[in-house]
Amino acid sequence: MNPLPLHFPELTRDQLNCCETRLEAVEQWLQHLPLAHPPASAEKLNTLLQEFNQLRLLPPRRLEWLDKIAPVAVHTLGELDQGPHLHQEGELSQQLQEQLAQSYKRCINDLLALRDQLPTPILARSLLASLHAALLHGGALILRACKLSVAAPEYSWPELNLLYHIASQSRLQHKKIQQQQPNTCEAAYLQVVLLGLIQAETLRPDELQQLWPLLASWAALVQILPADAPERLFQVVTNNGWQPQRSQPLEQQPTERDLGLNTLALTSQLSEHLQQGNDPLGNRLIQHLLACLGEPQERSSPRVASSGDIQLALGLRSVHYHLNNRQPFETLIAGQNFKVNTQNNPFIKEDQPDPWASAPDAVENKSIGTLAIIELDTEVSTSVENALDRRYPIHQLQLVNTSATGYCLLWPGQAPPQLRTGELIALQERTGTPWQPGMIRWIRDVKEGQQLGIERLGGRLQPCAIKPVIKIGPPADYLPGFLLPELKVLGVPASVITPLLPFKEGQKVEVSSKPQGVQRARLAELLSSPGEFQQFSLENIGHDDLRSFGLIS
Known part of the structure; x- marks a missing residue:
């Protein structure tokens, strides 16, 4: 039984399977991890920690072991977070980080259960170290969920609040444990609380990475008050699951x-x-923070004069092309045409002898099952890319001013006819930086050309192909769209952006995306329809699950 409402496994083990149950053996095991291959290291560490978290150990001894295991695990997490397949590796990182958090939560639970039997100095030192580490790992779970749209445990906010409450009740919240920020339990808690207040779902992963250490240093500037204090601007309360929110009348x-x-x-x-x-x-970005963290105002996003150039992709198809790494829309649907059922086909079953193996040209066949490798002429491939770049050009615009929610831009000279309000766009502040989706809110003529009011759109847009499911008549064609993953930890539902026609609420759709393949869902609710595109929330139908899209946990 767990005396505290914290999530960790029961103690059911007296020894480890992966190595001998001695600290020296664990240290040797750690030295032989394949650190050059972070995913493999993470899998092994995950297994070790799963067993370790069930191992019967006294809390000071458990902390001694964690002092050896945790640095290697944190190093591996850092390598995974810089890997090439961030979403896939992000899920692996979440598993490992949650195992680390559970290790320290188990220490806290056991230390408090034995508080009358342990010397006060050992209890205070061990409890401080465990609380600080549990808060750090709990905060890292929420940060990665915001950056990579991977799942964080549903109990994240209640547990973080409880850990901070334990630190406060033990008068440990202000005790410094290290030089680097966050250096106290209170700073570690307020770091993630601030993350929950800055509308992280609207920020790019690189912006969140830049802000994360700053949030820890800004914690000292946040005043913690009673929940009903009249001067509070925000609150962390029971009826909202202890998720930070702007202050409201208490129920x-x-x-x-x-x-x-x-x-x-x-x-x-x-x-x-x-x-x-x-x-x-x-x-x-500073304006964004001011709008999120300041007092509510009629206009919460004051404009600040800016200068410089910015790149713009105009229209849903152009945005789709550039966010899809300059790959044509058809690449998201072509693969399904080559899926062949090999189960009952004797001509292409891999374990059947090839009756044409002795043919004169068989030596040159580089078949890989259902589709032979085709060597493309480099010049032809380049000409196709050039044609697509001409079809979906990048326009150079000038910054006029910025605000927390968007930009005012100048389109010099004659603008193209597809420039209109409600159009989807994507912006790139510098070549090589991530594209930021947005929408044209207004257009006005000026002497130099046209000024555009751009509203930034939040979320990580994942290019997809989407079509309505039609029961009678010929099947519909796929059209370009975008999946927006759920951020449950911030209360943001999974959704999809589609062209205006032929999509509508309640409609069943087929969505093709990489690497998930083709799945079905329902357009549950129209969230917005600004003019040239629509956004719907998604829900499961039948046996298909939004988990297969990588949209929910």
Whole structure:
């Protein structure tokens, strides 16, 4: 039984399977990990920690073992987070990080259960180390969920709040444990609380990575108050599952775990940085933070004059092309035409002898099952790419001003006819940086050309092909679209962006994407229809599951 409402496994083991149950043996095992191959190391560490978390050990001894295991696991997590297949490796990272968090939560639970039997100095030192580490790993789970749209445990916010409450009750929340930020339990908790307040779903992964260490250093500027304090701007309360939110009237008497927050000191400092200019964060990101963390205003996104060039892709198909790594839309649907059922086909079953093996040209056949390898002429391939680049050009525009929610841009000279309000666009601040999706809110003529009001769109847009499921008549053609993964930890549902026609609420659709393949879903609710595209929430139908899209946990 777990005395505390924390998630970790029961103690059922007296020894490990992967090595001898001695610290020296574990150290030797760690030295032989394939660190040059992070996914393999992560799998092995995951297995070790699963067994370790069920091992019967006294908490000081468990912490001693963790002092050896955790640095190797954290190093492996850092390597995975920089890997080429971020979503796939992100899920593996989440599993390993959750195992680490469970290790420290088990220490906290057992330390408190034995608090009357342990010397006070050992109890305080061990509890502080365990609480700080559990808060760090719990926060890292939410950060990775926001960056990569992978799942974080549903109990993340309640457990983080409970861990901070234990630290406060033990008067350990302000005790420094290290030089590097976050250096206290309170800083570690407020770092992830601030992440929950800045609309992380609207920020790019590189922006979140840039902000994460700063949020820890800004924790000292956040004032923690009673949940019903009139000067609170935000609250962390029971009826919202302890997820941070802007202050609202309380529906019930606050509990001892409920908190109020005031961020005026932080926003005052951010405003000074904005006025000084040349901050590494940039004007737009600082404005975004001010809008999220400041007092609510009628216009929460003041404009700041800006200059410089910015690149723009115009229209749903063009945005699709560039977000799909300059691959034509057809690449998302061509693969399904070559799927062949080999189960009952004797001519292409791999374990059958080939009756044509002795043919004169058989030596040259480089068949890989259902489709032979075709060597493409490089010049032809390049000409196709050039044609697609001409069809979906990148336009150079000029910055006029920025705000937390978007940009004002100048399109110099004559604009193309497809430039219209409600159109989907993508922006790139510098060549090589990620594309940021957006939408044209307004257009006005000026002497130099046209000015555009651009609203930034949140979420990670995953290019897909989508078509309605038609029961009677010929099948519909696929059209370009975008999947937006669910961010359950921030309350953001899974959704899809489609062209205006022929999609509507309640319709069953077939979605083809990489690497998930073809799945079916229902367009549940129309979330927005700004003019030239629509956004619907998605729901499961039949045996298909949004998990197969990589959209939900």
